[in-house]
Amino acid sequence: MRSGRRAARVVLLDSNGHVFLLRGHDPFGPSHLGWWEIPGGGIDPGETSAEAARRELHEEAGIVDVEIGPCVWVQQARFTFAGMRFDQWEEIHVAWCSTPAPAWDPKGLEPLEALAFSDHRWWEPHHVTSSDERFLPSALRSHVIDLAEGRLPTEPIDIGHLPPDVLPTA
Numbered sequence: 021m022r023s024g025r026r027a028a029r030v031v032l033l034d035s036n037g038h039v040f041l042l043r044g045h046d047p048f049g050p051s052h053l054g055w056w057e058i059p060g061g062g063i064d065p066g067e068t069s070a071e072a073a074r075r076e077l078h079e080e081a082g083i084v085d086v087e088i089g090p091c092v093w094v095q096q097a098r099f100t101f102a103g104m105r106f107d108q109w110e111e112i113h114v115a116w117c118s119t120p121a122p123a124w125d126p127k128g129l130e131p132l133e134a135l136a137f138s139d140h141r142w143w144e145p146h147h148v149t150s151s152d153e154r155f156l157p158s159a160l161r162s163h164v165i166d167l168a169e170g171r172l173p174t175e176p177i178d179i180g181h182l183p184p185d186v187l188p189t190a
Contacts, residue, residue, distance in 0.1 A: 024107030027097070028072035029060025031160075032086065032115045034122070034142055037168040041148075041155070042080060043139035047132070048102045054138070055154035060110065069111035077115065080133065081140070082125030089114040092172055093179045095157060102132055111176070112157070114167050 032040040045054035059080040063072040070088045077083050093112040100106070124140040126133075143151075145168040149161050159179035166172075 024096075024098075024109060026063040026069070027060055027108040027110045028063050028069040028076060029058050029110055029112045029157075030073040030077055030088070030115050031058050031092070031112060031164065031167055032077060032081075032083065032117065033168055034117050034120050036120045036142075038121060038142040038144055039148065039160075039164055039168065040081065040083070041141055041143055042137050043141070044136050044156075045138065046101055047135040053154075055156050056141070056143070057156040058112070058160065060112070062108070063111075070113055073113045073115065079128035080126055080137070081122075082127045083117060083122050085119070085122070086115045086117045089116065090172065091176045092167065093157070093159070093163065094176045095159075095179045097157070102136075110157075112179075114172060 034040070040059070041056040042059060043054055044057050059076050060073065061076045061080070063069055067075070069091060074086065074088050077086060090113065091111045092114050095110050095112070097110050098107045121142040126137070129137065145164045148155065148164050155161060157179055163177065163179070
């Protein structure tokens with residue numbers, strides 16, 4: 021069942037097949053445990069999910085020279101962040117940039133995002149699958165190699181939902 025706000029996220033791959041991830045944490049949570057996440061955020065009125073994915077890449081990473089591909093995954097995500105409850109339907113696109121590992125240079129972080137994002141990394145997909153780090157979405161481990169190797173689903177895969185409070189708030 022789809023409820024809450026609509027959001028777009030993007031799995032960005034560089035010319036070497038590495039995936040771009042942001043290091044996040046809840047700056048107002050009692051625990052400062054972090055995670056790695058794909059860029060994304062709310063879809064503005066009149067915006068498609070692909071347009072929102074492109075905008076979010078620019079805002080959160082400063083990366084604009086990309087080819088936005090199809091929506092490959094969807095999920096209902098419910099979580100608490102900075103004391104606020106979120107319930108959002110996420111459409112997750114794949115995108116490609118033609119250069120290896122473009123620099124991280126955010127162009128429009130909201131104040132809360134500026135506090136939450138502490139780093140970035142271009143991950144080799146096999147390192148994602150073997151790492152003990154936390155990733156959002158958690159299904160990234162299960163599907164990132166297929167995307168990196170060019171195996172896209174013919175229809176978006178429902179990667180499930182995040183259980184309430186999956187983000188480290190306690």
